[in-house]
Every structure is written in structure tokens, then in C-alpha cells.
Amino acid sequence: MIDRLLDAACATVDGADALWRREDRTAVAFESGRLKTAGVTEETGVNLRVVAGGRMGVAGTTAAAPDLVELIARARASAQLGEALALAFPPAAPLPSVPTHFDGAANASLDDLIRMGRTLVERLAREGCQVNVAIERELGETAVGNSAGARGGYRSSAVAVTAEVVRIAADDVLTIYDQYLGADLPGDGDIEALVRSIETRLEPALTVVAPPKGALPVVFTPAGLAAVLLPLEQALSGRTVLQGSSPLAGKIGERAFDARFSVSDDPLAPGRPASRPIDDECVPSAPAPLVERGVVRRFVYDLETAALANARSTGHGRRGIFGKPHIRYTNLIVGDGPRPTPDAQGRGSRDVGRALGGGLLEGIADGLLVDDLIGVGQGNVVGGGFGHPVGLAYRVERGEITGRVKDAAVAGNVYDLLKQIAGFGTDGRWLGSRWSPSLRLEGVSVARR
Amino acid sequence: MKDRLAAALKVSRADYTEIRVERTWSSAVTFRGRRLETATVSEDQGGFVRALNRGGGWGITSFTSLDALPTMVARANQLSRAVRLDRPIRLADTVPQVADAALDLDGDVRGIPLAEKKQLLEAYNGAMLAVSNAVVDTQASYRDDVSEVWYVNSEGTALALLRPEVTLSGTAIARRNGTIEKGLESIGLRKGWRSVHGLEDRFRVVAQRAVDLLDAPRVQGGTYPVILDNELAGVFVHEAFGHLSEADFVYENPQAREMMTLGRRFGKPVLNVGDNGAAPGLRGTLPFDDEGTPTQDTPLIQDGILVGRLHSRETAAALGERPTGNARAISFRHPPIVRMTNTYIAPGPAGGALEDLIKDVKLGVYACGAFGGQTMLENFSFTAAWGHMIRDGHVAELVKDVVLAGNLFQTLDRIDHIAGDFTWNQMGGGCGKGGQFPLPVTEGAPHVRIEQALVGGDV
Numbered sequence: 001m002i003d004r005l006l007d008a009a010c011a012t013v014d015g016a017d018a019l020w021r022r023e024d025r026t027a028v029a030f031e032s033g034r035l036k037t038a039g040v041t042e043e044t045g046v047n048l049r050v051v052a053g054g055r056m057g058v059a060g061t062t063a064a065a066p067d068l069v070e071l072i073a074r075a076r077a078s079a080q081l082g083e084a085l086a087l088a089f090p091p092a093a094p095l096p097s098v099p100t101h102f103d104g105a106a107n108a109s110l111d112d113l114i115r116m117g118r119t120l121v122e123r124l125a126r127e128g129c130q131v132n133v134a135i136e137r138e139l140g141e142t143a144v145g146n147s148a149g150a151r152g153g154y155r156s157s158a159v160a161v162t163a164e165v166v167r168i169a170a171d172d173v174l175t176i177y178d179q180y181l182g183a184d185l186p187g188d189g190d191i192e193a194l195v196r197s198i199e200t201r202l203e204p205a206l207t208v209v210a211p212p213k214g215a216l217p218v219v220f221t222p223a224g225l226a227a228v229l230l231p232l233e234q235a236l237s238g239r240t241v242l243q244g245s246s247p248l249a250g251k252i253g254e255r256a257f258d259a260r261f262s263v264s265d266d267p268l269a270p271g272r273p274a275s276r277p278i279d280d281e282c283v284p285s286a287p288a289p290l291v292e293r294g295v296v297r298r299f300v301y302d303l304e305t306a307a308l309a310n311a312r313s314t315g316h317g318r319r320g321i322f323g324k325p326h327i328r329y330t331n332l333i334v335g336d337g338p339r340p341t342p343d344a345q346g347r348g349s350r351d352v353g354r355a356l357g358g359g360l361l362e363g364i365a366d367g368l369l370v371d372d373l374i375g376v377g378q379g380n381v382v383g384g385g386f387g388h389p390v391g392l393a394y395r396v397e398r399g400e401i402t403g404r405v406k407d408a409a410v411a412g413n414v415y416d417l418l419k420q421i422a423g424f425g426t427d428g429r430w431l432g433s434r435w436s437p438s439l440r441l442e443g444v445s446v447a448r449r
Numbered sequence: 450m451k452d453r454l455a456a457a458l459k460v461s462r463a464d465y466t467e468i469r470v471e472r473t474w475s476s477a478v479t480f481r482g483r484r485l486e487t488a489t490v491s492e493d494q495g496g497f498v499r500a501l502n503r504g505g506g507w508g509i510t511s512f513t514s515l516d517a518l519p520t521m522v523a524r525a526n527q528l529s530r531a532v533r534l535d536r537p538i539r540l541a542d543t544v545p546q547v548a549d550a551a552l553d554l555d556g557d558v559r560g561i562p563l564a565e566k567k568q569l570l571e572a573y574n575g576a577m578l579a580v581s582n583a584v585v586d587t588q589a590s591y592r593d594d595v596s597e598v599w600y601v602n603s604e605g606t607a608l609a610l611l612r613p614e615v616t617l618s619g620t621a622i623a624r625r626n627g628t629i630e631k632g633l634e635s636i637g638l639r640k641g642w643r644s645v646h647g648l649e650d651r652f653r654v655v656a657q658r659a660v661d662l663l664d665a666p667r668v669q670g671g672t673y674p675v676i677l678d679n680e681l682a683g684v685f686v687h688e689a690f691g692h693l694s695e696a697d698f699v700y701e702n703p704q705a706r707e708m709m710t711l712g713r714r715f716g717k718p719v720l721n722v723g724d725n726g727a728a729p730g731l732r733g734t735l736p737f738d739d740e741g742t743p744t745q746d747t748p749l750i751q752d753g754i755l756v757g758r759l760h761s762r763e764t765a766a767a768l769g770e771r772p773t774g775n776a777r778a779i780s781f782r783h784p785p786i787v788r789m790t791n792t793y794i795a796p797g798p799a800g801g802a803l804e805d806l807i808k809d810v811k812l813g814v815y816a817c818g819a820f821g822g823q824t825m826l827e828n829f830s831f832t833a834a835w836g837h838m839i840r841d842g843h844v845a846e847l848v849k850d851v852v853l854a855g856n857l858f859q860t861l862d863r864i865d866h867i868a869g870d871f872t873w874n875q876m877g878g879g880c881g882k883g884g885q886f887p888l889p890v891t892e893g894a895p896h897v898r899i900e901q902a903l904v905g906g907d908v
Contacts, residue, residue, distance in 0.1 A: 378821030389854030
């Protein structure tokens with residue numbers, strides 16, 4: 001398909017690249033402990049980008065037997081309006097080796113997925129609580145190519161197991177959620193870690209205590225860190241830098257954060273669903289250090305932003321069936337080390353859930369442990385300021401969790417807070433496609449009603 | 450197409466089968482700064498089958514290749530049978546509907562050259578950039594689509610629907626020294642090309658506001674009387690209350706059902722809330738939902754008392770209530786789930802406008818526009834686009850970073866004054882739930898006063 005499409009396209013345009021992708025998903029959902037739904041999804045599509053007359057255009061289709069002539073014509077029409085861009089399609093190059101397809105995941109039957117869900121439902125069941133579990137297995141096949149002769153392709157697998165315990169007592173709604181995400185099926189240890197992670201957060205949440213108030217030490221769990229890391233993810237994107245709205249623009253080589261703080265993106269992390277040997281624009285994958293020991297090292301680029309910024313693509317191009325490629329991180333690794341061990345890279349850290357706070361609670365006279373904030377991503381994210389009510393948070397007094405707090409909000413600016421990090425937890429883990437430990441930050445504003 | 454679907458239905462061995470096929474034509478133009486980012490035309494198509502058997506669960510298939518339709522009907526049946534249920538899933542009875550319902554395309558976007566759409570958006574984007582040198586970046590997008598949807602089920606419903614939609618959005622980023630602020634305009638209409646002209650001023654206003662916010666102080670965090678403008682009040686009712694009124698939240702959960710018992714007092718008598726999928730001409734408006742149930746105006750809170758909720762056929766049967774036409778799916782890739790349509794706070798019986806709500810407020814916050822809102826069941830957070838302090842009964846200085854946080858029950862009960870200046874806010878974007886985003890919805894409200902609410906900001 002890719003070869004035929006590129007051959008046909010190249011007869012009429014200056015250059016082109018294309019992606020073909022097929023995704024088959026199998027999903028089962030347990031609602032309130034009952035298996036309710038089983039489903040399959042099959043989706044195939046092609047995305048074509050051309051450079052014609054020095055201008056870029058894109059087109060995509062989900063048609064089963066796409067009319068290639070019509071697809072090329074649409075891409076050319078899109079290019080007629082497109083801005084002039086000296087897009088450099090990368091030549092053929094050797095690709096790194098990374099396992100992306102796991103037989104365990106690929107061969108799991110519907111019954112296997114149902115059994116796994118039942119086990120989880122049974123393990124999490126408790127009086128007065130509703131348990132929702134969803135398991136999804138995705139098998140993919142990707143082929144990419146361009147007019148410079150580069151080709152790539154790989155099969156992939158991914159399994160997501162999400163579990164949620166909801167407890168409603170009068171008007172108090174408590175929701176505790178966690179997810180296993182991996183390229184292979186979870187092992188018994190992973191399921192155990194998921195159960196423990198939920199139980200560890202459920203028990204102390206049953207007691208509600210008054211929130212503290214003031215500028216206080218706050219421990220952000222790997223899940224709670226989303227609000228703190230989102231501004232950095234945006235600021236380290238080459239697109240934000242190009243547009244002049246990144247607070248980190250022009251700071252390559254400068255120290256902007258605590259001297260122990262590092263961020264990197266690793267498309268070759270074994271066992272992760274986002275890992276792949278080549279990006280969606282034919283750039284071979286390679287790990288990218290973004291912040292090293294507090295110093296800004298690099299921004300991530302796709303082909304388009306690289307062309308505009310006079311930089312090289314870092315291999316972070318991602319494309320859907322419709323629209324043009326855009327920048328996307330693969331596996332974001334945040335912390336001060338030690339880096340995830342090979343085992344923890346493939347699977348969730350086995351230590352997850354053993355103790356909340358990753359050892360960072362000691363010495364906190366009065367503060368918070370934040371596991372979830374409401375409204376992350378709203379507002380003026382890129383500036384670094386945040387302010388959110390807590391979704392799930394606990395009060396820490398004299399180094400110990402004394403209960404769950406409600407009706408409290410935390411606020412701060414991540415660029416100020418991350419200049420001095422009071423501690424990195426020992427509880428580093430994967431959460432979705434991000435690996436991080438808990439972080440303890442000082443002087444976070446805590447407000448209460 | 451209807452015949453093709455009818456033939457596929459006939460061979461289904463499931464007790465209940467439904468098929469939905471969609472073909473969507475769309476075009477999109479986006480600008481970032483002065484750069485045109487994309488100008489594309491796309492065609493997306495696919496099908497969805499859902500099957501149910503006595504003693505079984507839902508079997509669902511979705512696919513892009515329509516040639517696979519017969520296979521996918523058979524697979525949905527097998528999947529349904531693979532799910533064993535002790536308590537069966539029942540569907541509330543509905544009258545089978547047969548209809549061809551084409552909404553007014555209002556200037557069919559499919560006939561307009563992409564270059565004209567680019568020109569239109571370029572003008573709106575240019576209006577934002579021209580406001581000030583402090584506007585360092587913009588994002589502007591235009592998107593239109595026309596969806597043809599065919600829906601059949603084994604009870605005799607057969608529908609052919611035509612739905613247009615056009616959305617415009619603009620974000621202006623203003624920057625001075627280290628400070629960055631944004632202004633956001635978003636318009637979403639279930640209309641066509643004729644409806645999207647002459648909107649330059651709306652884009653200019655948001656860019657100017659982003660610039661003004663650079664010099665505005667952060668709101669001092671604390672508890673205040675808060676007046677919500679029409680837009681934020683609409684977002685509030687959708688996020689904070691609307692999601693709890695979706696019956697899939699309560700139907701399997703006895704504790705949740707108790708919390709949402711019909712007859713419970715939710716607010717002062719001034720409060721009336723509803724959801725109206727049949728309101729003419731709005732973005733959340735549909736003649737039928739994605740189970741073929743006609744839409745309607747459903748009262749949710751009347752005179753402060755909870756009186757109704759939003760249903761699919763499954764949740765209605767489980768609770769012994771009637772379907773309300775709120776089972777919706779964003780596309781053939783998803784099953785229908787209980788969703789809102791056009792959700793509103795009705796105008797207060799006493800009428801009035803902003804001045805009447807603030808005249809006796811000594812110190813308060815006027816929270817305007819919405820950058821977003823999220824709920825975690827009884828807790829919510831809204832980020833206003835901007836705000837003003839209210840001092841001695843008057844709107845005073847501009848403030849920024851106005852984040853409202855609170856508990857639904859307390860906050861609804863603290864709504865003590867609702868003005869009469871009702872408007873529908875036809876915004877773009879949409880609602881997200883269960884991995885289905887963005888679903889076109891509309892929210893409507895007058896100005897609303899909350900006696901006391903927590904406003905985040907500098908502590």
C-alpha cells in the first residue's frame with residue numbers, strides 16, 4: 001500500500017510521506033462488579049502528506065479500498081493553500097531494535113481478558129463500594145515510508161487494565177482509580193500492585209479531616225504530579241518554543257530547575273506501548289534527554305517544527321489518519337534517578353502502593369499528599385501557574401497521613417516550585433506513558449473553604 | 450444504504466440488534482500565528498453494531514470497512530453471548546421510529562472552496578493579531594462537517610439523518626516580560642456557511658482581554674459572593690450538576706441512587722434546571738438520539754427539587770423511568786452512552802440582570818467566561834476566562850486566575866438569585882465522558898449569584 005501510494009504520488013508532487021495503520025481492539029467492561037459489555041473495534045486508514053510546489057498538504061481516509069488517485073488529489077489541493085515549507089524527508093537509515101509486539105498480549109482470548117477482570121473485581125470488592133474494571137487489548141500494525149526511500153514498519157501490542165473503586169456515603173463521593181498499561185499482559189505481580197495501590201489509598205481516605213492552610217510542604221504522587229509536569233511538557237515542545245510562548249525558550253544550557261531534576265523521553269523503553277523503532281515520519285527512534293540535572297538540554301521536534309526552527313527532528317512525529325503529523329512524547333521519564341530498572345521499565349514498579357508518599361512524609365509537621373487534582377489542563381498552563389481543588393488528597397501531620405481532605409485547593413507556579421525540590425520519592429512508577437517518583441515541593445499554597 | 454442495513458439486520462441471530470453507519474465529510478483550516486497550519490478535506494466512514502441476548506451482555510463491534518458489515522453483525526452476537534449475566538439487561542420500550550430527518554444545511558459547507566474558508570479564518574486570526582504587539586501567538590481553527598447517519602434496529606426503527614456542524618475557535622496569547630495570558634473565543638453551531646460571517650469583533654475582544662490580563666492582578670483567594678456570567682453559569686450547570694443527572698451514574702449504584710433520590714431538595718425555590726435535546730437550532734439538538742429515541746425537554750430540577758434525570762433505554766428500564774432521548778455516541782467508533790444535549794438554568798421568576806444581582810454585594814467576584822470545568826462527582830472546579838472584583842455594588846477592577854472550586858450540593862444550595870437575562874452559549878469544543886470527546890452540547894443560563902463560593906488564587 002505505502003509503496004504504491006508513494007509511487008503514484010511522486011509522479012505529481014515534489015515529495016511525500018505516508019502512514020498506514022491498522023488497529024484491532026478487544027475490550028471488556030465490568031460495571032459495578034458485573035461484566036456488561038464485550039466489544040471489538042477494527043480500524044484501518046492511510047494518511048498522506050505531500051510537498052507540491054514547495055507547499056505542504058495532507059489527506060487521509062478510512063475507506064477500505066482507498067482511491068489513491070483521489071487521495072493524492074485531495075493532498076495536492078490541501079498543498080495549494082499550504083504555506084511554503086522546506087520539509088526534509090529523512091533518508092533510509094538503520095532502525096534500532098525494540099520489542100513492540102508481545103505474544104502473550106496478542107494471543108490472549110476474550111475469555112482470558114474476562115477472567116482477568118473477574119479476578120480484579122473479586123480482589124477489590126468491599127462492602128459499600130462499587131468496582132468498575134475495564135480491560136482493553138490493542139493490536140496494531142504500522143507502516144511508514146517517504147519519497148526519500150525510508151521505510152519502516154512494526155507490529156505492536158498494548159494492554160490497559162483500569163480499575164476504579166467508588167464509595168458513596170451520604171453526599172461524600174470517593175473515587176480511587178489506577179491503571180496498568182503495558183505492551184504485554186500484566187503478570188500476577190502487576191495485578192497485585194494495582195490492587196495494593198488502590199487499597200493503600202482507600203484505607204486512609206475513609207477518614208475525612210480538615211485541610212490545613214497556608215504555604216506548606218506538599219508531596220505530589222506520580223498521579224498527582226500531572227498538574228506540575230504539564231506546563232513542562234508544553235514548554236519543552238518545539239512548537240511552543242517556535243511560537244514564542246515557552247518560558248524555556250532560549251534557555252538551552254541554562255539551569256532552570258533543581259540540580260537533581262531530570263526529564264527525558266525514551267521511545268525505546270522496553271515493554272511500553274508507546275515505544276517504537278521509528279516515528280510516524282520515518283525518523284529512527286532515539287532517547288532524548290530534555291532536562292539534565294536541572295539544565296535545559298533540548299526541545300522535541302517533528303519534521304515540520306524542525307524545518308521551521310532550523311533544527312533536526314528528534315523523532316517525535318505522530319500522525320493520525322486525518323490531519324498532519326504533530327509532536328508527541330513517547331515515554332516521558334521524570335526524576336533524579338535511579339532510572340527505571342529493566343523490570344520496572346517493562347512493568348509497573350512492584351513497590352507501587354506499598355506506602356503512600358515514597359518515603360517523603362517524614363519531617364512534614366503539617367502538609368498535604370496530593371494524588372489527584374481537579375481541572376488539570378484548564379487555564380493558562382504554559383505560564384507555569386496552577387491552581388486546582390483537590391480530587392484526592394490527604395493531610396500529613398507529624399510525618400503521617402491523618403486522613404483525606406476535601407474542599408481544599410492548591411496553587412503555585414511550577415517554575416518557582418521546581419527550582420528547589422525537597423525530595424524525590426522511592427516509589428517511581430509508570431503511569432500511562434510517564435515514569436516518575438513522588439516529589440516533595442515546599443511552599444505550595446493551600447487554601448480551604 | 451437503509452436496504453443494506455435492513456438486510457444485515459435480517460440475518461442477525463441476536464434478540465436485539467442495532468446498526469449505525471456514518472459517513473462524515475469534513476474540512477478544517479487552522480492557523481498558528483500568521484502561519485497556515487492545515488487546510489484539509491477528509492472523509493470518514495464506518496459502522497457500529499450492538500447486539501443483546503437474553504442472559505447475555507452487550508456485544509459491540511465497530512469497523513471502518515463496511516464490507517465487513519455481515520461479519521460484524523455475527524460477531525456482535527457472539528460477543529453478547531460470551532457475556533453471561535444473572536440479572537438481564539432490559540431496554541425500556543419505545544415506539545419504533547421511521548424517519549428521514551435532514552437538518553437545514555444553512556449554506557452547504559461542501560460546496561464552498563477550501564480557499565474561501567481559509568480567507569475567512571485568516572481575517573478572524575488577523576483581527577486577533579492586529580490588536581497589539583503584545584499578542585505574540587494565536588491559534589485559530591475553522592472546522593465544518595456534514596454527517597450522514599443511518600440507524601436501524603431490530604424493533605423496526607429506521608432513520609436516515611443529515612447533520613451539519615461548523616465550529617470556529619480562536620486563542621490569543623499575550624506576553625510581556627515573563628507574564629503570559631490568553632483569551633479564548635469558541636463558537637459551535639449546528640448550521641452551515643451562512644452563519645459564520647461578520648464575527649471579527651468577537652475575536653478582537655478576546656485578544657484585547659488577553660492583553661489587559663497582563664496587567665491584571667491575580668484574584669485574592671478566599672470565599673466571596675460570586676456572580677457567574679451567562680457562559681460560566683452554563684458551564685457550571687453542565688459540569689457540576691448535569692453529569693450527576695446522567696442516570697448511568699446511579700442505575701447500578703444504590704448509594705448513588707440514594708444521593709440522587711427524586712424529590713430531594715437541591716437548591717432554593719429559585720432554581721430550575723433542565724436538558725432539552727429538542728430545542729430548535731442548537732448544537733446539542735437532535736431529532737433522535739443514537740438509540741432512535743426522540744429527544745425532548747427533560748426537567749431535572751423544579752423549584753429547587755430534583756424531579757428527573759437523563760436516560761438511555763437501558764438506564765430507564767433499570768430505574769423504571771422513561772427514556773429521555775439522551776443516549777448519544779460521538780461517532781461509529783463508540784457505543785451510545787447517557788449524555789446531555791442542551792442543558793440550561795431557567796431564568797429566575799423575578800427577572801432582572803447583572804446590576805440587580807450585585808447591587809447589595811459589598812465585596813465579591815464577577816466570574817466570566819470559561820477556560821474549562823471539571824467535576825469529580827460532588828466536587829468541581831471551573832476556570833473562569835477572566836473576572837472582575839465587585840466593590841460596593843459595582844463591577845470594579847479586572848482580575849485573573851479566577852478558579853472556582855466547590856462542593857456541588859453546598860454550591861447549588863447557595864444559589865440565591867437568578868437573573869432573567871437568559872442566553873444559550875453556542876460554544877465549540879464539547880463534552881467528554883467515557884473516552885468520547887468532543888460531543889456537541891450547548892449550555893444556557895442567565896446571570897447567577899452564589900452567596901458564598903471558594904475562589905482559588907493567591908492565598
